[in-house]
Amino acid sequence: MSTTTDVRRHRGGSTIAWSLVGPTLLLLIAFNVFPLIYNIALSFTNRELVGEDSRFVGTTNYTRVFSDPLFAGALRRTALFVVCAVGAELMLGFALALALVREFRLKRAVLAVVLVPMMLSPAVMGLYWALILNGNYGVVNQILGSIGLPQPQWLTDRDLKFWSIVVVDVWMWTPFMALIALAGLSAIPPHLYEAAEIDRASRWRVFMRITLPMTAPLLGLAVLLRATDALKQFDLVMATAGPNDAATQTLSTLLYQTVFRDGKIGLGAAFACVVLVLVIALATVFTRYLDHLRRARET
Amino acid sequence: MSFLALEKLEKRWPDGTHAVRGVDLAISEGELVVLLGPSGCGKTTTLRMVAGLEMPSAGRVRLGGADVTALPPSQRDVGFVFQFYALYPHMTVAENIAFPLECAGVARPERDAAVQRVAERLDLVALLGRRPRALSGGDQQRVGLARAMVRKPRLWLMDEPLGSLDAARRAEMCELIRVQQLADRVTTIYVTHDQEEAMRLADRIVVMSQGEIVQAAPPREVYDRPATLFVAKFVGSPGMNLIEGDVRAGRFVPAGAHASIALPNAVADGRVVLGARPEHLRLDPAGALRGRVALEAHAGPWRHVHVEGPWGRALALTSAHETHATGAEVRVAFDPAGIRLFDAASGRSLA
Known part of the structure; x- marks a missing residue:
């Protein structure tokens, strides 16, 4: 509050203020605001990738989006992906953090190794995993075969490939959850555990009543970040199964398919708008909840 | 036989520091003993060994006739008041005070009644719905005290509980602690580096220096007849x-x-x-x-x-x-x- 009034009072400073904020503002308008508005405009047209012919079609695209079984399928699949992948990442990451929070020899080295998957590019990782899980010459099936176990077609079996992608995503992002959880766990003052010991709390109660609630806000933030990211799942699917595979199609790959393969820009724009509204709604609900948690703690 | 006995208690840290050197102390039931000494004299370490938060390198702790040296804090039945309060920040004052009862499996209505009783004694009723962060230091420590009292443990252990309060609050809290202790007659060990606090509270002052007990006597005697030059200088404001x-x-x-x-x-x-x-x-x-x-x-x-x-x-x-x-x-x-x-x-x- 006081800073805004200060800036207003010093009228002479407004030139400097604008020159400092201006470039960023221009960039934001050029790359965020304009595309958004343009996208909304496109979503009411029948614009296609090839051909100049484009006219206003009203809400036709939106009606198509909501009646399209592909969209419903992709939405369901993406939701399942977010829930399963982020859920598993949260639980595995938290467990990993609990194991890593104590001091032990070579802790730094172990931590560095654990973080590797997170540091690599998702697209590259997708290609690597496509090789690793390849049904004929992949490392996994080689090992399974050598010990006489069945060799499932991880990436081509209709029922398996979606879960293979979930597993790869979990492998990639569990370290991220672990890192955030570790930060949360390390921030709990040790004397709280001493107090709990004096208060005769069982280990389970300490976990449920102290460890978990005290790391919850930070974990919530990590879940929010991961969930919005997983909602946009694209690179892994593209690298392993491609954009037009009914068993693995997510919202993002369906969008890609619609615009760049089918060439239907207007319909794609409507898709994008619906997804955007969905993500914003989810994120808003979630941040409200986190805010509520934080505020409750300070009264 | 004494209620609480420390026998040849020793503590060596892994880095070689010899923090507590052969402390012998017998405390009778209902007594309030103040461990007094400058920082680094081993008084807090001694207290933490009585609580079970620290394992002695040698020696025994006997409580109520039983050897509790190897027992964890949860099996010693003690209340502990921490220097920096150690309240659970995500719980309300009422939940903080009720936590030891919750752990003991006490049913909700009885828990609430017990919290209410303690809160009335310590003038905390108006604060029960608040969270620790919204409280002043003195109020936070009263919550810490309430949490230590609520289960009616056999022993109250207080580690410089008033160390981070201003002088006026400290005097007020000192009086409160003494009144509560006299009302319940709970055996108490209180650690401080403030000799005025020690004088005000103690049935017996135990002066420590460099890991050893230098003098253990009622306040009047420590003041009038210091056992060593160290006590003579340390006790009294100004000293001898x-x-x-x-x-x-x-x-x-x-x-x-x-x-x-x-x-x-x-x-x-x-x-x-x-x-x-x-x-x-x-x-x-x-x-x-x-x-x-x-x-x-x-x-x-x-x-x-x-x-x-x-x-x-x-x-x-x-x-x-x-x-x-x-x-x-x-x-x-x-x-x-x-x-x-x-x-x-x-x-x-x-x-």
Whole structure:
């Protein structure tokens, strides 16, 4: 509050203020605001990738989006992906953090190794995993075969490939959850555990009543970040199964398919708008909840 | 048999520090013992070993006749008040106080009733719905106290509970703790580096220095008859006046001065340190020691007069009406009943 009034009072400073904020503002308008508005405009047209012919079609695209079984399928699949992948990442990451929070020899080295998957590019990782899980010459099936176990077609079996992608995503992002959880766990003052010991709390109660609630806000933030990211799942699917595979199609790959393969820009724009509204709604609900948690703690 | 006994308690840290060196202490039921000493003297470590938060390197802790040395804190039935409160920040005051009962599986209605009772005793009722962060330091520590009290443990252990409060709050809380302790007659060990707090609270003060007990006695005795020069300096605000010299033929002869002071008791000749509290010094024309007024300061009903002479420095308490010009020649007389002698080499009290 006081800073805004200060800036207003010093009228002479407004030139400097604008020159400092201006470039960023221009960039934001050029790359965020304009595309958004343009996208909304496109979503009411029948614009296609090839051909100049484009006219206003009203809400036709939106009606198509909501009646399209592909969209419903992709939405369901993406939701399942977010829930399963982020859920598993949260639980595995938290467990990993609990194991890593104590001091032990070579802790730094172990931590560095654990973080590797997170540091690599998702697209590259997708290609690597496509090789690793390849049904004929992949490392996994080689090992399974050598010990006489069945060799499932991880990436081509209709029922398996979606879960293979979930597993790869979990492998990639569990370290991220672990890192955030570790930060949360390390921030709990040790004397709280001493107090709990004096208060005769069982280990389970300490976990449920102290460890978990005290790391919850930070974990919530990590879940929010991961969930919005997983909602946009694209690179892994593209690298392993491609954009037009009914068993693995997510919202993002369906969008890609619609615009760049089918060439239907207007319909794609409507898709994008619906997804955007969905993500914003989810994120808003979630941040409200986190805010509520934080505020409750300070009264 | 004593209620709580520490037997030859030792603590060595992994880095080699010898924090507690053979502490022997017997505490009777209902007693409030204050462990007093400067920081690093091992008092907090001793307390934490009694709580079970720290494992002794050697020695035993007996509570109620049973050896509890190897037991974790949860099996010792103690309440602990931490220096920095250690309240659970995500729980309300009521939940914090109720937590030990929750852990004990006490049913909701009884829990609430117990919290209400303790909250009334400690004047916390209005704060029950708040969270620790919204409370002042003094209020937070009252919650800490309530949490330690609510289960009615066999022992209250307090680790510098008032260390981070301002002076006014500290005096108020001191009184509160003593009143509560007397009401329940709970055996209590209280750790502090503040000798005034110790005086106010203790049935018995245990002065510690460098991991060892130097003196364990009621406050009056620690004040009147300090066992060593260390206690003489540490206890009392300001500490005892100490003057180095010799005993010759039953009289004290200060080093570097042509004077002598008659001693009330017969003491063998030798190098000694004479100790006397400021209230046992008078400025008197017939006094034995000659000196000059170095500084004078107002101290409520008293006036602090710092006197300097070839024998050293001394502080005398005089009436607030008396004034002395800085640099004025004065003579200092000693009240014979207030004279204490310490062996110069060992620092121990002589008779």
